[in-house]
Amino acid sequence: MTLQQLKYVIEVVNCGSINEAAKKLFISQPSLSNAIKDLEAEIGIEIFLRSAKGITLSIDGSEFLGYARQVVEQAGLLEQRYLHQKPSRQLCAISTQHYAFAVNAFVNLIKGSGAEEYEFTLRETRTYEIIEDVKNLRSEIGILYMNPFNQKVIEKLLRENRLDFHPLFTASPHIFISTRNPLAAQTSVILEDLQEYPYLSFEQGEFNSFYFSEEILSTVFHKKSIHVSDRATLFNLLIGLNGYTISTGIVSADLNGDNITSVPLQVDDRIQVGWIASHQIQLSKQARLYLDELKKVIQDYGVPLLE
Known part of the structure:
Protein backbone atom coordinates (compact mmCIF):
# COMPACT_ATOMS: atom_id res chain seq x y z
CA MET A 1 0.00 0.00 0.00
CA THR A 2 1.44 3.37 -1.04
CA LEU A 3 0.55 6.96 -0.32
CA GLN A 4 0.03 7.44 -4.04
CA GLN A 5 -2.60 4.70 -4.12
CA LEU A 6 -4.45 6.39 -1.27
CA LYS A 7 -4.41 9.66 -3.19
CA TYR A 8 -5.76 7.82 -6.23
CA VAL A 9 -8.73 6.49 -4.25
CA ILE A 10 -9.51 9.94 -2.84
CA GLU A 11 -9.37 11.53 -6.28
CA VAL A 12 -11.71 8.91 -7.78
CA VAL A 13 -14.24 9.59 -5.01
CA ASN A 14 -13.93 13.35 -5.52
CA CYS A 15 -14.46 13.04 -9.28
CA GLY A 16 -17.10 10.32 -9.17
CA SER A 17 -15.45 8.32 -11.94
CA ILE A 18 -12.13 6.72 -12.81
CA ASN A 19 -12.01 8.42 -16.20
CA GLU A 20 -12.36 11.92 -14.74
CA ALA A 21 -9.88 11.15 -11.95
CA ALA A 22 -7.32 9.88 -14.46
CA LYS A 23 -7.57 13.15 -16.39
CA LYS A 24 -6.98 15.22 -13.25
CA LEU A 25 -4.10 12.99 -12.19
CA PHE A 26 -2.55 13.10 -15.69
CA ILE A 27 -2.33 9.31 -15.96
CA SER A 28 -4.09 6.84 -18.21
CA GLN A 29 -7.40 5.32 -17.18
CA PRO A 30 -6.02 1.72 -17.34
CA SER A 31 -3.08 2.69 -15.12
CA LEU A 32 -5.39 4.18 -12.51
CA SER A 33 -7.77 1.21 -12.64
CA ASN A 34 -4.89 -1.25 -12.23
CA ALA A 35 -3.41 0.71 -9.31
CA ILE A 36 -6.74 0.58 -7.47
CA LYS A 37 -7.26 -3.11 -8.27
CA ASP A 38 -3.77 -3.87 -6.97
CA LEU A 39 -4.60 -2.01 -3.75
CA GLU A 40 -7.89 -3.90 -3.37
CA ALA A 41 -6.09 -7.21 -3.89
CA GLU A 42 -3.44 -6.29 -1.32
CA ILE A 43 -5.87 -5.28 1.45
CA GLY A 44 -8.48 -7.89 0.63
CA ILE A 45 -11.56 -5.68 0.16
CA GLU A 46 -13.50 -4.14 -2.69
CA ILE A 47 -13.16 -0.38 -2.33
CA PHE A 48 -15.40 0.35 -5.30
CA LEU A 49 -18.44 -1.47 -6.65
CA ARG A 50 -18.37 -1.47 -10.44
CA SER A 51 -21.43 -1.62 -12.68
CA ALA A 52 -22.56 -0.48 -16.12
CA LYS A 53 -23.67 2.79 -14.52
CA GLY A 54 -20.23 3.51 -13.10
CA ILE A 55 -18.58 3.04 -9.71
CA THR A 56 -19.73 3.60 -6.15
CA LEU A 57 -17.99 3.10 -2.83
CA SER A 58 -18.63 -0.18 -1.07
CA ILE A 59 -19.36 -0.26 2.67
CA ASP A 60 -15.77 -1.37 3.28
CA GLY A 61 -14.61 1.32 0.86
CA SER A 62 -16.37 4.05 2.84
CA GLU A 63 -14.53 3.03 5.99
CA PHE A 64 -11.23 2.75 4.09
CA LEU A 65 -11.70 6.24 2.62
CA GLY A 66 -11.95 7.75 6.10
CA TYR A 67 -8.59 6.28 7.07
CA ALA A 68 -7.03 7.17 3.71
CA ARG A 69 -8.02 10.82 4.05
CA GLN A 70 -6.48 10.99 7.51
CA VAL A 71 -3.21 9.42 6.31
CA VAL A 72 -2.94 11.76 3.30
CA GLU A 73 -3.75 14.79 5.45
CA GLN A 74 -1.13 13.81 8.03
CA ALA A 75 1.44 13.15 5.30
CA GLY A 76 0.82 16.64 3.98
CA LEU A 77 1.45 18.09 7.43
CA LEU A 78 4.71 16.12 7.71
CA GLU A 79 5.87 17.43 4.33
CA GLN A 80 5.10 21.00 5.32
CA ARG A 81 6.90 20.67 8.65
CA TYR A 82 9.99 18.73 7.64
CA LEU A 83 10.40 19.12 3.89
CA HIS A 84 9.40 22.79 3.76
CA GLN A 85 6.92 22.14 1.01
CA LYS A 86 4.05 24.52 0.31
CA PRO A 87 0.71 23.72 2.01
CA SER A 88 -1.22 20.90 0.37
CA ARG A 89 -4.30 21.67 -1.70
CA GLN A 90 -7.29 21.95 0.65
CA LEU A 91 -10.44 20.02 -0.26
CA CYS A 92 -13.98 20.27 1.05
CA ALA A 93 -17.41 19.47 -0.43
CA ILE A 94 -20.78 20.39 1.07
CA SER A 95 -24.29 19.60 -0.20
CA THR A 96 -27.19 21.64 1.09
CA GLN A 97 -30.79 22.61 0.61
CA HIS A 98 -31.18 26.21 -0.53
CA TYR A 99 -30.17 28.09 2.63
CA ALA A 100 -28.40 31.44 2.55
CA PHE A 101 -26.80 30.80 5.93
CA ALA A 102 -25.09 27.70 4.50
CA VAL A 103 -23.58 29.90 1.77
CA ASN A 104 -22.53 32.55 4.32
CA ALA A 105 -20.64 29.90 6.30
CA PHE A 106 -18.98 28.62 3.12
CA VAL A 107 -17.80 32.14 2.28
CA ASN A 108 -16.35 32.52 5.76
CA LEU A 109 -14.61 29.14 5.50
CA ILE A 110 -12.84 30.12 2.31
CA LYS A 111 -11.91 33.59 3.57
CA GLY A 112 -10.44 32.09 6.72
CA SER A 113 -8.66 29.17 5.08
CA GLY A 114 -5.49 31.10 4.29
CA ALA A 115 -4.64 28.38 1.77
CA GLU A 116 -2.60 29.15 -1.33
CA GLU A 117 -4.46 26.39 -3.14
CA TYR A 118 -7.87 24.90 -2.49
CA GLU A 119 -10.70 23.10 -4.22
CA PHE A 120 -13.96 23.57 -2.35
CA THR A 121 -17.39 22.52 -3.62
CA LEU A 122 -20.81 23.79 -2.53
CA ARG A 123 -23.82 22.05 -4.04
CA GLU A 124 -27.23 23.64 -3.51
CA THR A 125 -29.28 20.69 -4.60
CA ARG A 126 -32.33 18.49 -4.08
CA THR A 127 -33.06 16.66 -0.85
CA TYR A 128 -32.61 13.14 -2.20
CA GLU A 129 -29.38 14.12 -3.94
CA ILE A 130 -27.98 15.57 -0.71
CA ILE A 131 -28.42 12.18 0.92
CA GLU A 132 -26.90 10.44 -2.11
CA ASP A 133 -23.94 12.84 -2.14
CA VAL A 134 -23.13 12.15 1.51
CA LYS A 135 -23.76 8.41 1.19
CA ASN A 136 -21.35 8.19 -1.74
CA LEU A 137 -18.92 10.64 -0.07
CA ARG A 138 -19.12 13.15 -2.90
CA SER A 139 -19.78 15.51 0.00
CA GLU A 140 -18.65 15.15 3.58
CA ILE A 141 -21.60 17.10 4.98
CA GLY A 142 -25.21 17.58 3.92
CA ILE A 143 -27.58 20.21 5.30
CA LEU A 144 -31.33 19.63 5.34
CA TYR A 145 -34.37 19.93 7.58
CA MET A 146 -36.80 17.59 9.26
CA ASN A 147 -40.24 18.19 10.75
CA PRO A 148 -42.98 15.90 12.13
CA PHE A 149 -44.30 15.23 8.59
CA ASN A 150 -41.11 14.00 6.91
CA GLN A 151 -39.10 12.84 9.93
CA LYS A 152 -39.88 9.10 9.80
CA VAL A 153 -39.17 8.86 6.07
CA ILE A 154 -35.93 10.87 6.23
CA GLU A 155 -34.68 9.05 9.34
CA LYS A 156 -35.36 5.67 7.71
CA LEU A 157 -33.43 6.70 4.61
CA LEU A 158 -30.52 7.95 6.71
CA ARG A 159 -30.40 4.70 8.72
CA GLU A 160 -30.39 2.60 5.56
CA ASN A 161 -27.44 4.60 4.23
CA ARG A 162 -25.50 4.67 7.54
CA LEU A 163 -25.86 8.42 7.93
CA ASP A 164 -26.38 10.42 11.12
CA PHE A 165 -28.47 13.57 11.56
CA HIS A 166 -27.07 16.24 13.89
CA PRO A 167 -29.60 18.99 14.79
CA LEU A 168 -28.42 22.59 14.55
CA PHE A 169 -31.50 24.69 15.37
CA VAL A 273 -32.36 22.13 10.46
CA GLY A 274 -29.32 19.92 10.88
CA TRP A 275 -26.34 18.35 9.14
CA ILE A 276 -25.81 14.78 8.05
CA ALA A 277 -22.62 12.78 7.64
CA SER A 278 -21.54 9.17 7.35
CA HIS A 279 -20.86 7.59 10.73
CA GLN A 280 -18.23 5.40 9.08
CA ILE A 281 -15.68 8.16 8.53
CA GLN A 282 -14.15 11.02 10.46
CA LEU A 283 -14.69 14.50 9.09
CA SER A 284 -11.74 16.29 7.55
CA LYS A 285 -10.28 19.39 9.15
CA GLN A 286 -11.97 21.62 6.56
CA ALA A 287 -15.37 20.00 7.13
CA ARG A 288 -15.05 20.57 10.88
CA LEU A 289 -14.08 24.20 10.28
CA TYR A 290 -17.13 24.59 8.03
CA LEU A 291 -19.39 23.38 10.83
CA ASP A 292 -17.79 25.89 13.19
CA GLU A 293 -18.48 28.69 10.70
CA LEU A 294 -22.03 27.43 10.16
CA LYS A 295 -22.77 27.58 13.88
CA LYS A 296 -21.29 31.09 14.15
CA VAL A 297 -23.45 32.35 11.28
CA ILE A 298 -26.60 30.85 12.78
CA GLN A 299 -25.86 32.44 16.15
CA ASP A 300 -25.15 35.78 14.45
CA TYR A 301 -28.77 35.70 13.25
CA GLY A 302 -29.83 35.33 16.89
CA VAL A 303 -30.93 31.71 16.52
CA PRO A 304 -30.00 29.44 19.49
CA LEU A 305 -28.16 26.24 18.64
CA LEU A 306 -29.42 22.84 19.74
CA GLU A 307 -25.92 21.36 20.17
Missing part, protein backbone atom coordinates in the same frame (compact mmCIF):
# COMPACT_ATOMS: atom_id res chain seq x y z
CA THR A 170 -35.29 24.68 15.38
CA ALA A 171 -37.14 27.51 13.63
CA SER A 172 -40.75 28.67 13.50
CA PRO A 173 -42.09 28.75 9.92
CA HIS A 174 -41.92 32.08 8.07
CA ILE A 175 -42.76 33.24 4.58
CA PHE A 176 -40.18 35.00 2.42
CA ILE A 177 -41.72 37.82 0.36
CA SER A 178 -40.76 41.04 -1.38
CA THR A 179 -40.65 44.11 0.84
CA ARG A 180 -43.20 45.60 -1.63
CA ASN A 181 -45.66 42.77 -1.02
CA PRO A 182 -48.78 44.02 0.84
CA LEU A 183 -48.21 41.30 3.46
CA ALA A 184 -44.78 42.69 4.35
CA ALA A 185 -46.35 45.18 6.77
CA GLN A 186 -48.08 42.46 8.79
CA THR A 187 -46.64 41.07 12.01
CA SER A 188 -47.74 37.55 10.98
CA VAL A 189 -49.83 35.78 8.35
CA ILE A 190 -52.07 32.72 8.13
CA LEU A 191 -52.49 30.38 5.16
CA GLU A 192 -55.74 32.06 4.14
CA ASP A 193 -53.83 35.35 3.65
CA LEU A 194 -51.65 33.67 0.99
CA GLN A 195 -54.29 32.18 -1.29
CA GLU A 196 -54.09 34.80 -4.04
CA TYR A 197 -50.27 34.95 -4.16
CA PRO A 198 -48.06 32.62 -6.24
CA TYR A 199 -46.42 29.92 -4.14
CA LEU A 200 -42.76 29.21 -4.99
CA SER A 201 -40.97 25.98 -4.16
CA PHE A 202 -37.85 24.09 -5.17
CA GLU A 203 -38.51 21.27 -7.60
CA GLN A 204 -37.22 17.84 -6.59
CA GLY A 205 -36.80 16.16 -9.98
CA GLU A 206 -37.54 12.47 -10.35
CA PHE A 207 -37.71 12.06 -6.56
CA ASN A 208 -40.58 14.52 -6.29
CA SER A 209 -42.03 13.13 -3.07
CA PHE A 210 -43.93 15.27 -0.58
CA TYR A 211 -41.43 14.00 1.98
CA PHE A 212 -38.46 15.40 0.05
CA SER A 213 -39.92 18.88 -0.33
CA GLU A 214 -37.71 21.69 1.00
CA GLU A 215 -40.83 23.48 2.22
CA ILE A 216 -43.14 22.36 5.01
CA LEU A 217 -46.87 21.92 4.34
CA SER A 218 -45.99 20.25 1.04
CA THR A 219 -49.42 18.59 0.77
CA VAL A 220 -51.36 21.87 1.00
CA PHE A 221 -53.13 22.82 -2.26
CA HIS A 222 -52.07 26.10 -3.89
CA LYS A 223 -54.12 27.87 -6.57
CA LYS A 224 -50.94 29.33 -8.07
CA SER A 225 -47.75 27.27 -7.83
CA ILE A 226 -44.32 27.71 -9.42
CA HIS A 227 -41.39 25.27 -9.11
CA VAL A 228 -37.83 26.52 -9.51
CA SER A 229 -34.39 24.94 -9.36
CA ASP A 230 -32.19 27.68 -7.88
CA ARG A 231 -32.34 30.26 -5.13
CA ALA A 232 -31.61 33.31 -7.29
CA THR A 233 -34.56 32.54 -9.57
CA LEU A 234 -36.83 32.01 -6.59
CA PHE A 235 -35.96 35.40 -5.08
CA ASN A 236 -36.36 37.14 -8.45
CA LEU A 237 -39.85 35.67 -8.74
CA LEU A 238 -40.69 36.64 -5.18
CA ILE A 239 -40.04 40.22 -6.23
CA GLY A 240 -41.36 40.15 -9.80
CA LEU A 241 -44.58 38.24 -9.12
CA ASN A 242 -45.22 39.13 -5.48
CA GLY A 243 -44.87 35.45 -4.69
CA TYR A 244 -43.94 33.74 -1.44
CA THR A 245 -42.13 30.69 -0.18
CA ILE A 246 -41.98 29.04 3.23
CA SER A 247 -38.70 28.69 5.11
CA THR A 248 -36.85 29.27 8.37
CA GLY A 249 -37.10 33.06 8.51
CA ILE A 250 -33.32 33.55 8.27
CA VAL A 251 -32.71 36.05 5.45
CA SER A 252 -29.23 37.18 4.43
CA ALA A 253 -29.17 40.80 3.24
CA ASP A 254 -25.56 40.27 2.08
CA LEU A 255 -26.59 37.53 -0.36
CA ASN A 256 -30.24 38.35 -1.12
CA GLY A 257 -30.30 42.14 -0.88
CA ASP A 258 -32.58 44.22 1.28
CA ASN A 259 -35.72 43.76 -0.83
CA ILE A 260 -36.64 40.37 0.67
CA THR A 261 -38.17 40.08 4.12
CA SER A 262 -39.61 37.32 6.29
CA VAL A 263 -42.96 37.29 8.09
CA PRO A 264 -43.98 34.67 10.70
CA LEU A 265 -46.48 32.10 9.45
CA GLN A 266 -49.03 31.00 12.02
CA VAL A 267 -49.12 27.21 11.68
CA ASP A 268 -48.63 24.41 14.17
CA ASP A 269 -45.30 23.17 12.86
CA ARG A 270 -41.57 23.48 13.38
CA ILE A 271 -38.50 23.28 11.12
CA GLN A 272 -35.46 21.49 12.54
Whole structure:
Protein backbone atom coordinates (compact mmCIF):
# COMPACT_ATOMS: atom_id res chain seq x y z
CA MET A 1 0.00 0.00 0.00
CA THR A 2 1.44 3.37 -1.04
CA LEU A 3 0.55 6.96 -0.32
CA GLN A 4 0.03 7.44 -4.04
CA GLN A 5 -2.60 4.70 -4.12
CA LEU A 6 -4.45 6.39 -1.27
CA LYS A 7 -4.41 9.66 -3.19
CA TYR A 8 -5.76 7.82 -6.23
CA VAL A 9 -8.73 6.49 -4.25
CA ILE A 10 -9.51 9.94 -2.84
CA GLU A 11 -9.37 11.53 -6.28
CA VAL A 12 -11.71 8.91 -7.78
CA VAL A 13 -14.24 9.59 -5.01
CA ASN A 14 -13.93 13.35 -5.52
CA CYS A 15 -14.46 13.04 -9.28
CA GLY A 16 -17.10 10.32 -9.17
CA SER A 17 -15.45 8.32 -11.94
CA ILE A 18 -12.13 6.72 -12.81
CA ASN A 19 -12.01 8.42 -16.20
CA GLU A 20 -12.36 11.92 -14.74
CA ALA A 21 -9.88 11.15 -11.95
CA ALA A 22 -7.32 9.88 -14.46
CA LYS A 23 -7.57 13.15 -16.39
CA LYS A 24 -6.98 15.22 -13.25
CA LEU A 25 -4.10 12.99 -12.19
CA PHE A 26 -2.55 13.10 -15.69
CA ILE A 27 -2.33 9.31 -15.96
CA SER A 28 -4.09 6.84 -18.21
CA GLN A 29 -7.40 5.32 -17.18
CA PRO A 30 -6.02 1.72 -17.34
CA SER A 31 -3.08 2.69 -15.12
CA LEU A 32 -5.39 4.18 -12.51
CA SER A 33 -7.77 1.21 -12.64
CA ASN A 34 -4.89 -1.25 -12.23
CA ALA A 35 -3.41 0.71 -9.31
CA ILE A 36 -6.74 0.58 -7.47
CA LYS A 37 -7.26 -3.11 -8.27
CA ASP A 38 -3.77 -3.87 -6.97
CA LEU A 39 -4.60 -2.01 -3.75
CA GLU A 40 -7.89 -3.90 -3.37
CA ALA A 41 -6.09 -7.21 -3.89
CA GLU A 42 -3.44 -6.29 -1.32
CA ILE A 43 -5.87 -5.28 1.45
CA GLY A 44 -8.48 -7.89 0.63
CA ILE A 45 -11.56 -5.68 0.16
CA GLU A 46 -13.50 -4.14 -2.69
CA ILE A 47 -13.16 -0.38 -2.33
CA PHE A 48 -15.40 0.35 -5.30
CA LEU A 49 -18.44 -1.47 -6.65
CA ARG A 50 -18.37 -1.47 -10.44
CA SER A 51 -21.43 -1.62 -12.68
CA ALA A 52 -22.56 -0.48 -16.12
CA LYS A 53 -23.67 2.79 -14.52
CA GLY A 54 -20.23 3.51 -13.10
CA ILE A 55 -18.58 3.04 -9.71
CA THR A 56 -19.73 3.60 -6.15
CA LEU A 57 -17.99 3.10 -2.83
CA SER A 58 -18.63 -0.18 -1.07
CA ILE A 59 -19.36 -0.26 2.67
CA ASP A 60 -15.77 -1.37 3.28
CA GLY A 61 -14.61 1.32 0.86
CA SER A 62 -16.37 4.05 2.84
CA GLU A 63 -14.53 3.03 5.99
CA PHE A 64 -11.23 2.75 4.09
CA LEU A 65 -11.70 6.24 2.62
CA GLY A 66 -11.95 7.75 6.10
CA TYR A 67 -8.59 6.28 7.07
CA ALA A 68 -7.03 7.17 3.71
CA ARG A 69 -8.02 10.82 4.05
CA GLN A 70 -6.48 10.99 7.51
CA VAL A 71 -3.21 9.42 6.31
CA VAL A 72 -2.94 11.76 3.30
CA GLU A 73 -3.75 14.79 5.45
CA GLN A 74 -1.13 13.81 8.03
CA ALA A 75 1.44 13.15 5.30
CA GLY A 76 0.82 16.64 3.98
CA LEU A 77 1.45 18.09 7.43
CA LEU A 78 4.71 16.12 7.71
CA GLU A 79 5.87 17.43 4.33
CA GLN A 80 5.10 21.00 5.32
CA ARG A 81 6.90 20.67 8.65
CA TYR A 82 9.99 18.73 7.64
CA LEU A 83 10.40 19.12 3.89
CA HIS A 84 9.40 22.79 3.76
CA GLN A 85 6.92 22.14 1.01
CA LYS A 86 4.05 24.52 0.31
CA PRO A 87 0.71 23.72 2.01
CA SER A 88 -1.22 20.90 0.37
CA ARG A 89 -4.30 21.67 -1.70
CA GLN A 90 -7.29 21.95 0.65
CA LEU A 91 -10.44 20.02 -0.26
CA CYS A 92 -13.98 20.27 1.05
CA ALA A 93 -17.41 19.47 -0.43
CA ILE A 94 -20.78 20.39 1.07
CA SER A 95 -24.29 19.60 -0.20
CA THR A 96 -27.19 21.64 1.09
CA GLN A 97 -30.79 22.61 0.61
CA HIS A 98 -31.18 26.21 -0.53
CA TYR A 99 -30.17 28.09 2.63
CA ALA A 100 -28.40 31.44 2.55
CA PHE A 101 -26.80 30.80 5.93
CA ALA A 102 -25.09 27.70 4.50
CA VAL A 103 -23.58 29.90 1.77
CA ASN A 104 -22.53 32.55 4.32
CA ALA A 105 -20.64 29.90 6.30
CA PHE A 106 -18.98 28.62 3.12
CA VAL A 107 -17.80 32.14 2.28
CA ASN A 108 -16.35 32.52 5.76
CA LEU A 109 -14.61 29.14 5.50
CA ILE A 110 -12.84 30.12 2.31
CA LYS A 111 -11.91 33.59 3.57
CA GLY A 112 -10.44 32.09 6.72
CA SER A 113 -8.66 29.17 5.08
CA GLY A 114 -5.49 31.10 4.29
CA ALA A 115 -4.64 28.38 1.77
CA GLU A 116 -2.60 29.15 -1.33
CA GLU A 117 -4.46 26.39 -3.14
CA TYR A 118 -7.87 24.90 -2.49
CA GLU A 119 -10.70 23.10 -4.22
CA PHE A 120 -13.96 23.57 -2.35
CA THR A 121 -17.39 22.52 -3.62
CA LEU A 122 -20.81 23.79 -2.53
CA ARG A 123 -23.82 22.05 -4.04
CA GLU A 124 -27.23 23.64 -3.51
CA THR A 125 -29.28 20.69 -4.60
CA ARG A 126 -32.33 18.49 -4.08
CA THR A 127 -33.06 16.66 -0.85
CA TYR A 128 -32.61 13.14 -2.20
CA GLU A 129 -29.38 14.12 -3.94
CA ILE A 130 -27.98 15.57 -0.71
CA ILE A 131 -28.42 12.18 0.92
CA GLU A 132 -26.90 10.44 -2.11
CA ASP A 133 -23.94 12.84 -2.14
CA VAL A 134 -23.13 12.15 1.51
CA LYS A 135 -23.76 8.41 1.19
CA ASN A 136 -21.35 8.19 -1.74
CA LEU A 137 -18.92 10.64 -0.07
CA ARG A 138 -19.12 13.15 -2.90
CA SER A 139 -19.78 15.51 0.00
CA GLU A 140 -18.65 15.15 3.58
CA ILE A 141 -21.60 17.10 4.98
CA GLY A 142 -25.21 17.58 3.92
CA ILE A 143 -27.58 20.21 5.30
CA LEU A 144 -31.33 19.63 5.34
CA TYR A 145 -34.37 19.93 7.58
CA MET A 146 -36.80 17.59 9.26
CA ASN A 147 -40.24 18.19 10.75
CA PRO A 148 -42.98 15.90 12.13
CA PHE A 149 -44.30 15.23 8.59
CA ASN A 150 -41.11 14.00 6.91
CA GLN A 151 -39.10 12.84 9.93
CA LYS A 152 -39.88 9.10 9.80
CA VAL A 153 -39.17 8.86 6.07
CA ILE A 154 -35.93 10.87 6.23
CA GLU A 155 -34.68 9.05 9.34
CA LYS A 156 -35.36 5.67 7.71
CA LEU A 157 -33.43 6.70 4.61
CA LEU A 158 -30.52 7.95 6.71
CA ARG A 159 -30.40 4.70 8.72
CA GLU A 160 -30.39 2.60 5.56
CA ASN A 161 -27.44 4.60 4.23
CA ARG A 162 -25.50 4.67 7.54
CA LEU A 163 -25.86 8.42 7.93
CA ASP A 164 -26.38 10.42 11.12
CA PHE A 165 -28.47 13.57 11.56
CA HIS A 166 -27.07 16.24 13.89
CA PRO A 167 -29.60 18.99 14.79
CA LEU A 168 -28.42 22.59 14.55
CA PHE A 169 -31.50 24.69 15.37
CA THR A 170 -35.29 24.68 15.38
CA ALA A 171 -37.14 27.51 13.63
CA SER A 172 -40.75 28.67 13.50
CA PRO A 173 -42.09 28.75 9.92
CA HIS A 174 -41.92 32.08 8.07
CA ILE A 175 -42.76 33.24 4.58
CA PHE A 176 -40.18 35.00 2.42
CA ILE A 177 -41.72 37.82 0.36
CA SER A 178 -40.76 41.04 -1.38
CA THR A 179 -40.65 44.11 0.84
CA ARG A 180 -43.20 45.60 -1.63
CA ASN A 181 -45.66 42.77 -1.02
CA PRO A 182 -48.78 44.02 0.84
CA LEU A 183 -48.21 41.30 3.46
CA ALA A 184 -44.78 42.69 4.35
CA ALA A 185 -46.35 45.18 6.77
CA GLN A 186 -48.08 42.46 8.79
CA THR A 187 -46.64 41.07 12.01
CA SER A 188 -47.74 37.55 10.98
CA VAL A 189 -49.83 35.78 8.35
CA ILE A 190 -52.07 32.72 8.13
CA LEU A 191 -52.49 30.38 5.16
CA GLU A 192 -55.74 32.06 4.14
CA ASP A 193 -53.83 35.35 3.65
CA LEU A 194 -51.65 33.67 0.99
CA GLN A 195 -54.29 32.18 -1.29
CA GLU A 196 -54.09 34.80 -4.04
CA TYR A 197 -50.27 34.95 -4.16
CA PRO A 198 -48.06 32.62 -6.24
CA TYR A 199 -46.42 29.92 -4.14
CA LEU A 200 -42.76 29.21 -4.99
CA SER A 201 -40.97 25.98 -4.16
CA PHE A 202 -37.85 24.09 -5.17
CA GLU A 203 -38.51 21.27 -7.60
CA GLN A 204 -37.22 17.84 -6.59
CA GLY A 205 -36.80 16.16 -9.98
CA GLU A 206 -37.54 12.47 -10.35
CA PHE A 207 -37.71 12.06 -6.56
CA ASN A 208 -40.58 14.52 -6.29
CA SER A 209 -42.03 13.13 -3.07
CA PHE A 210 -43.93 15.27 -0.58
CA TYR A 211 -41.43 14.00 1.98
CA PHE A 212 -38.46 15.40 0.05
CA SER A 213 -39.92 18.88 -0.33
CA GLU A 214 -37.71 21.69 1.00
CA GLU A 215 -40.83 23.48 2.22
CA ILE A 216 -43.14 22.36 5.01
CA LEU A 217 -46.87 21.92 4.34
CA SER A 218 -45.99 20.25 1.04
CA THR A 219 -49.42 18.59 0.77
CA VAL A 220 -51.36 21.87 1.00
CA PHE A 221 -53.13 22.82 -2.26
CA HIS A 222 -52.07 26.10 -3.89
CA LYS A 223 -54.12 27.87 -6.57
CA LYS A 224 -50.94 29.33 -8.07
CA SER A 225 -47.75 27.27 -7.83
CA ILE A 226 -44.32 27.71 -9.42
CA HIS A 227 -41.39 25.27 -9.11
CA VAL A 228 -37.83 26.52 -9.51
CA SER A 229 -34.39 24.94 -9.36
CA ASP A 230 -32.19 27.68 -7.88
CA ARG A 231 -32.34 30.26 -5.13
CA ALA A 232 -31.61 33.31 -7.29
CA THR A 233 -34.56 32.54 -9.57
CA LEU A 234 -36.83 32.01 -6.59
CA PHE A 235 -35.96 35.40 -5.08
CA ASN A 236 -36.36 37.14 -8.45
CA LEU A 237 -39.85 35.67 -8.74
CA LEU A 238 -40.69 36.64 -5.18
CA ILE A 239 -40.04 40.22 -6.23
CA GLY A 240 -41.36 40.15 -9.80
CA LEU A 241 -44.58 38.24 -9.12
CA ASN A 242 -45.22 39.13 -5.48
CA GLY A 243 -44.87 35.45 -4.69
CA TYR A 244 -43.94 33.74 -1.44
CA THR A 245 -42.13 30.69 -0.18
CA ILE A 246 -41.98 29.04 3.23
CA SER A 247 -38.70 28.69 5.11
CA THR A 248 -36.85 29.27 8.37
CA GLY A 249 -37.10 33.06 8.51
CA ILE A 250 -33.32 33.55 8.27
CA VAL A 251 -32.71 36.05 5.45
CA SER A 252 -29.23 37.18 4.43
CA ALA A 253 -29.17 40.80 3.24
CA ASP A 254 -25.56 40.27 2.08
CA LEU A 255 -26.59 37.53 -0.36
CA ASN A 256 -30.24 38.35 -1.12
CA GLY A 257 -30.30 42.14 -0.88
CA ASP A 258 -32.58 44.22 1.28
CA ASN A 259 -35.72 43.76 -0.83
CA ILE A 260 -36.64 40.37 0.67
CA THR A 261 -38.17 40.08 4.12
CA SER A 262 -39.61 37.32 6.29
CA VAL A 263 -42.96 37.29 8.09
CA PRO A 264 -43.98 34.67 10.70
CA LEU A 265 -46.48 32.10 9.45
CA GLN A 266 -49.03 31.00 12.02
CA VAL A 267 -49.12 27.21 11.68
CA ASP A 268 -48.63 24.41 14.17
CA ASP A 269 -45.30 23.17 12.86
CA ARG A 270 -41.57 23.48 13.38
CA ILE A 271 -38.50 23.28 11.12
CA GLN A 272 -35.46 21.49 12.54
CA VAL A 273 -32.36 22.13 10.46
CA GLY A 274 -29.32 19.92 10.88
CA TRP A 275 -26.34 18.35 9.14
CA ILE A 276 -25.81 14.78 8.05
CA ALA A 277 -22.62 12.78 7.64
CA SER A 278 -21.54 9.17 7.35
CA HIS A 279 -20.86 7.59 10.73
CA GLN A 280 -18.23 5.40 9.08
CA ILE A 281 -15.68 8.16 8.53
CA GLN A 282 -14.15 11.02 10.46
CA LEU A 283 -14.69 14.50 9.09
CA SER A 284 -11.74 16.29 7.55
CA LYS A 285 -10.28 19.39 9.15
CA GLN A 286 -11.97 21.62 6.56
CA ALA A 287 -15.37 20.00 7.13
CA ARG A 288 -15.05 20.57 10.88
CA LEU A 289 -14.08 24.20 10.28
CA TYR A 290 -17.13 24.59 8.03
CA LEU A 291 -19.39 23.38 10.83
CA ASP A 292 -17.79 25.89 13.19
CA GLU A 293 -18.48 28.69 10.70
CA LEU A 294 -22.03 27.43 10.16
CA LYS A 295 -22.77 27.58 13.88
CA LYS A 296 -21.29 31.09 14.15
CA VAL A 297 -23.45 32.35 11.28
CA ILE A 298 -26.60 30.85 12.78
CA GLN A 299 -25.86 32.44 16.15
CA ASP A 300 -25.15 35.78 14.45
CA TYR A 301 -28.77 35.70 13.25
CA GLY A 302 -29.83 35.33 16.89
CA VAL A 303 -30.93 31.71 16.52
CA PRO A 304 -30.00 29.44 19.49
CA LEU A 305 -28.16 26.24 18.64
CA LEU A 306 -29.42 22.84 19.74
CA GLU A 307 -25.92 21.36 20.17
